[in-house]
Amino acid sequence: MNKKSLRLFSAEVAKGVGSLFFVIPCLLRVLAAFKPDSEIVKFQGILPKQWTIANFQEVLGNPEEIPLLRWLLNSVIISISTATLVLTVSSLAAWSMARLRLPGKPVVYGVVLATLMVPGQILLVPIYLLLNTLGWLDTPLALIVPAAGGAFGVFMLHQFFLGIPKDLEEAAALDGCSRLSTFMNVIVPLSRAPMATLFIFTFVGSWNDFLGPLVFLDSLERYTLPVGIALFQTSYFTEYGLTLAASLLCTLPTFIAFMIFQRQIISGMAASGMKE
Amino acid sequence: MMTPRRAVLTALGGLIAAPGLLSGCSSNVIGGRKQTTIRFWNGFTGPDGRTMLGLVRKFNEENPDVHVVMQRMDWGTFYNKLFVAGLGGRAPECFVLHTRAMLRFALAGFATPLDTFVASENGLPEADFEPGVWDATTYKSEHFGIPLDVHAMGMYTNRALLKEVDWNPDTPPVNTAEFIDVCKRVRKLPKQESERYGFVFTNLETNGYTLIRQFAGNVFSPDMQTCILNSPENQNGLMFGRSLIDDALVPSPENFDAWIGFRQGRVAMAFEGIYMLADLQRQKDLDYGGAPVPQFGNTKAVWADSHNLCMRRGLDAPTAAATWRFMRFLSNNSLDWALGGQIPTRVSQLESPEFAKMEVQAQFAKQVKIVKYHPKVPFIFEYLTEFTLAVEKILRGREKAPTALKTAEDNINRIIERQRKQGVSGGDQA
Amino acid sequence: MKPRASGWMFAAPYLTLFTAFVIGPLLFGFALSLFRWELLSNVKPTFVGFENYVEAFRDPYVHQALGATLRFVWMAVPATILLALMIATGLNAVAGKRQGFWRAAIYVPHLLTVSVAGILWRWFYNKEFGILNALLRPIGIEIPWLSDVAWAMPAIVLMTLWWTLGGPSVVLLSGLQNIPVSYLEAASLDGATPVQRYFRIILPLMRPVLLFVTVMHVIGGFQVFGQVYMITRGGPELSTRSLVQYIYETAFNNYRMGYAAALSWILFAVIALFTLVQFRLMREERS
Numbered sequence A: 001m002n003k004k005s006l007r008l009f010s011a012e013v014a015k016g017v018g019s020l021f022f023v024i025p026c027l028l029r030v031l032a033a034f035k036p037d038s039e040i041v042k043f044q045g046i047l048p049k050q051w052t053i054a055n056f057q058e059v060l061g062n063p064e065e066i067p068l069l070r071w072l073l074n075s076v077i078i079s080i081s082t083a084t085l086v087l088t089v090s091s092l093a094a095w096s097m098a099r100l101r102l103p104g105k106p107v108v109y110g111v112v113l114a115t116l117m118v119p120g121q122i123l124l125v126p127i128y129l130l131l132n133t134l135g136w137l138d139t140p141l142a143l144i145v146p147a148a149g150g151a152f153g154v155f156m157l158h159q160f161f162l163g164i165p166k167d168l169e170e171a172a173a174l175d176g177c178s179r180l181s182t183f184m185n186v187i188v189p190l191s192r193a194p195m196a197t198l199f200i201f202t203f204v205g206s207w208n209d210f211l212g213p214l215v216f217l218d219s220l221e222r223y224t225l226p227v228g229i230a231l232f233q234t235s236y237f238t239e240y241g242l243t244l245a246a247s248l249l250c251t252l253p254t255f256i257a258f259m260i261f262q263r264q265i266i267s268g269m270a271a272s273g274m275k276e
Numbered sequence B: 001m002m003t004p005r006r007a008v009l010t011a012l013g014g015l016i017a018a019p020g021l022l023s024g025c026s027s028n029v030i031g032g033r034k035q036t037t038i039r040f041w042n043g044f045t046g047p048d049g050r051t052m053l054g055l056v057r058k059f060n061e062e063n064p065d066v067h068v069v070m071q072r073m074d075w076g077t078f079y080n081k082l083f084v085a086g087l088g089g090r091a092p093e094c095f096v097l098h099t100r101a102m103l104r105f106a107l108a109g110f111a112t113p114l115d116t117f118v119a120s121e122n123g124l125p126e127a128d129f130e131p132g133v134w135d136a137t138t139y140k141s142e143h144f145g146i147p148l149d150v151h152a153m154g155m156y157t158n159r160a161l162l163k164e165v166d167w168n169p170d171t172p173p174v175n176t177a178e179f180i181d182v183c184k185r186v187r188k189l190p191k192q193e194s195e196r197y198g199f200v201f202t203n204l205e206t207n208g209y210t211l212i213r214q215f216a217g218n219v220f221s222p223d224m225q226t227c228i229l230n231s232p233e234n235q236n237g238l239m240f241g242r243s244l245i246d247d248a249l250v251p252s253p254e255n256f257d258a259w260i261g262f263r264q265g266r267v268a269m270a271f272e273g274i275y276m277l278a279d280l281q282r283q284k285d286l287d288y289g290g291a292p293v294p295q296f297g298n299t300k301a302v303w304a305d306s307h308n309l310c311m312r313r314g315l316d317a318p319t320a321a322a323t324w325r326f327m328r329f330l331s332n333n334s335l336d337w338a339l340g341g342q343i344p345t346r347v348s349q350l351e352s353p354e355f356a357k358m359e360v361q362a363q364f365a366k367q368v369k370i371v372k373y374h375p376k377v378p379f380i381f382e383y384l385t386e387f388t389l390a391v392e393k394i395l396r397g398r399e400k401a402p403t404a405l406k407t408a409e410d411n412i413n414r415i416i417e418r419q420r421k422q423g424v425s426g427g428d429q430a
Numbered sequence C: 001m002k003p004r005a006s007g008w009m010f011a012a013p014y015l016t017l018f019t020a021f022v023i024g025p026l027l028f029g030f031a032l033s034l035f036r037w038e039l040l041s042n043v044k045p046t047f048v049g050f051e052n053y054v055e056a057f058r059d060p061y062v063h064q065a066l067g068a069t070l071r072f073v074w075m076a077v078p079a080t081i082l083l084a085l086m087i088a089t090g091l092n093a094v095a096g097k098r099q100g101f102w103r104a105a106i107y108v109p110h111l112l113t114v115s116v117a118g119i120l121w122r123w124f125y126n127k128e129f130g131i132l133n134a135l136l137r138p139i140g141i142e143i144p145w146l147s148d149v150a151w152a153m154p155a156i157v158l159m160t161l162w163w164t165l166g167g168p169s170v171v172l173l174s175g176l177q178n179i180p181v182s183y184l185e186a187a188s189l190d191g192a193t194p195v196q197r198y199f200r201i202i203l204p205l206m207r208p209v210l211l212f213v214t215v216m217h218v219i220g221g222f223q224v225f226g227q228v229y230m231i232t233r234g235g236p237e238l239s240t241r242s243l244v245q246y247i248y249e250t251a252f253n254n255y256r257m258g259y260a261a262a263l264s265w266i267l268f269a270v271i272a273l274f275t276l277v278q279f280r281l282m283r284e285e286r287s
Helices: A003-032 A037-041 A054-060 A068-098 A105-117 A120-134 A141-147 A152-162 A166-174 A179-190 A192-208 A211-216 A225-232 A240-271 B003-017 B046-062 B075-087 B099-107 B115-119 B131-135 B159-164 B176-187 B204-214 B232-246 B259-263 B274-281 B317-332 B334-339 B359-365 B380-395 B401-421 C005-033 C051-058 C060-093 C096-111 C114-125 C131-139 C149-164 C166-177 C181-189 C194-205 C207-222 C226-231 C243-252 C257-286
Strands: B036-042 B066-072 B094-098 B151-158 B197-200 B267-273 B288-291 B302-305 B307-311
Touching: A003 A240, A003 C060, A003 C096, A003 C114, A003 C149, A037 A240, A037 B259, A054 A068, A054 A240, A068 A105, A068 A141, A068 A152, A068 A179, A068 A192, A068 A225, A068 A240, A068 C005, A105 A152, A105 C005, A105 C207, A105 C257, A120 A141, A120 A211, A120 B075, A120 C005, A120 C257, A141 A192, A141 A211, A141 C005, A152 A192, A152 C207, A166 A179, A179 A192, A179 C005, A192 A225, A192 A240, A192 C096, A192 C166, A211 A225, A211 B075, A225 A240, A225 B046, A225 C114, A240 C096, A240 C114, B036 B046, B036 B075, B036 B317, B046 B066, B046 B274, B046 B317, B046 B334, B066 B317, B075 B099, B075 C243, B094 B099, B094 B317, B099 B307, B099 B380, B115 B317, B151 B159, B151 B204, B151 B274, B151 B359, B159 B267, B176 B197, B176 B232, B176 B267, B197 B259, B204 B232, B204 B267, B204 B302, B204 B380, B232 B380, B232 B401, B259 B267, B259 B274, B267 B274, B274 B359, B288 B359, B307 B317, B317 B334, B380 B401, C005 C257, C051 C060, C051 C257, C060 C096, C060 C149, C060 C166, C060 C207, C060 C243, C060 C257, C096 C149, C096 C166, C114 C131, C114 C149, C114 C226, C149 C166, C149 C226, C166 C207, C181 C194, C194 C207, C207 C257, C243 C257
Parallel strands: B036 B066, B036 B094, B197 B267
Antiparallel strands: B094 B307, B151 B267, B151 B288, B151 B302
16 A cells, blocks of 8 residues: 555545544434424434424523523633633743742642542532631632633643753743743743633533533533433433524534634644644 | 732633623522522422423413522432532522432421421312322321322333223233233233243332232331331232243332333333333333232231421521422422323312323322332432342342342341431331 | 743733632542531531541442442543544645535534533434434334443443544644654655654654543543533442532532532542543653
């Protein structure tokens, strides 16, 4: 097999796997949102026999009981704020630990790394009690700020910063740049791709977080989407049509944002010269 | 160097402070009078929650000095959240507890006894409550909740399928012989693309509990100090369940969603709680009916639980009075609640002509005198895990009834022993 | 640059949050694990030393949950790494804009919240009434996806792959794209075949990224909870109940805070052990 055909072959395989495994379930879900409940429960073919927008009407038509757009807005605000805060504090910390010669650094970094292994659920009760003392419960702060203490971003960026040639920074330092401006002008432009990746991972993590908003938020109008959508699922049965319609409406904006972001990452990579 | 961080925090602050965006309602002033806010939490998601929201809105309109804010989430997470909130001293003023969960919250000091409110001038007529349901809310002779409903298990029937096998859908099976007859008839129907059954096990815990109680079994000794799960009665009840599967009349139980089979019209009978009615009401193409669960053993019994309105411990007098007014309102209006798929607990409402018109509810309500609650034990969750595990093993044929029940019994007795050592008192017999 | 304590200023914002929301709660949890604190008793929390840990080592449900967790890690992590590597290699060969589309397609499932993804797959998996068996039945296969002890965990792993494969694929893809073209050209000039190039040059260069992805997934695998809870609630017969679910239930359903805290620290120790072994193995291989 020559180089070209191998490339083509693996590309076809990737597309095949992609469509079968990833796209079809999503497609089923999208189409099912347009089915009446009886058709969802009893699978009668991939396409709806009887197209209906009743599910969407019910989900959107009652903003007092189902403030879907409000939940969407809350989710967007919380996820973007979380990702921004995490990116800011983690990148500064990761850089100082990767580059600056600090007393006691290995110990601190070791402790930070070790906490990667702590399951988040077990911190729930202590964090709840702390947030209660701070008076942050039932506010977006309860979800945004604790997330920035996580070790993942520091670990990821630390690994990356270690790979950046030191001479670039030293040159900037010789030019009389302060540490902060070295960071902003040299490091940040070079690290756009991993930073964008971290931003997306944090954004999605926050977007999908269920336990946090569930426990830390009280008011219906402050809910995020995952907690809001869960209201269509009772302990005994699920309102399939409503759940599917609501979740479709909510995935759409992230999907579009993600498609746009994709280009950014690719161009970021190209611009940073990482491809040599 | 603080600039980027400060910029972010300022931006965040701006977002949070954006007017109206995230503002909450704590206590507003209306017409010069202070409005009391009551937080009301429950597990009424789905259609139930929307019915309850309607009642809350009605109350808020009739009582301008009180503002009830309702929060709902599914029961599993509701209990966890209520518990965490209780720990943080932020439990809501009013919340709903199942009868079986009430003891835990009473023992943990989250719920307050309600007897003084019931007996007060603006109280509730104790005699109007269905006695079995009302007694189930007591612990050490104090009442910790006002039962809003009783959600008994009943038999849902697919009337069309019954007709197809020449069984009169207006007289569904009432005993073992008739029940097995229907199961056999359905199995003899010509094959379709997928199987059809006379009956499926949907919820193993509630189906299993009904079976053991119908065969005169029980879980604990009368003094609640010993688990007696491995009794011959319990073995017989669950072996009867397994025999239906051995005879190929009933499929081996799924963990989840066997109920979907009923909704698809491929199952003639299913034993489920009255709360599933709301699910069927959305289903336009299914001709369903309700009936009491047939009697299989020598005893009349059927699983049930109740939703109870409870009040947080330690409220100041005015807030407690306002909360009580809300609880009383809901109890007096529980007929509206029943419409969505519940059985009311007030005798006056059960006997009302409006309730008689609710077909399925009225059928299920015929069993109200024979309902059996799970025993009131503080370790209810651990007990239910063991019980359900045993039922699951037996019905699936993975273990013989005596083996599975013995394991569960030993484990539960170990839990009792552990609790005793740690100073937790026993429970109350249901 | 000279070592200066003021350099810590850069890390200060992070370290403050880290101390408040990670270290503090963690130490609180450790202290808790040495107490008997059961909310159902009138007895105040009492110091019991390591009694909770002793109980945990004897608890058959801990063994069962640990077994289920290890089975999940064992099935899910190697499959994730292998498939993600294949997908990344394939995507790397797709040109231009279309690469962006496919990359998004693979990542899309992860934009679903765990509750929706769980509902979706429960609906696929239903034995009698689900879509998967409806599709398999014409060829004479019917799989008891969630009701059979042998099938439930593989079913959860399959759903997890669908749900989470996008992340590692994207990370590995950016790793592949970071390999300097000059290395590959040099190898081609030396007459290496594409397959040789892949195994002798590309994979060794990918090792740091692979280590990162593997470590993160082993850690994540040990913490599996959400999708199990949504799909099987730990059943059938508790066979898929993971350690985190058991901890969660011990704390939030059984109200045994001290015991739950001890279980958390045991889980932490298990994860730390596995992570250390991985780092050690990788280091030995390198030297």
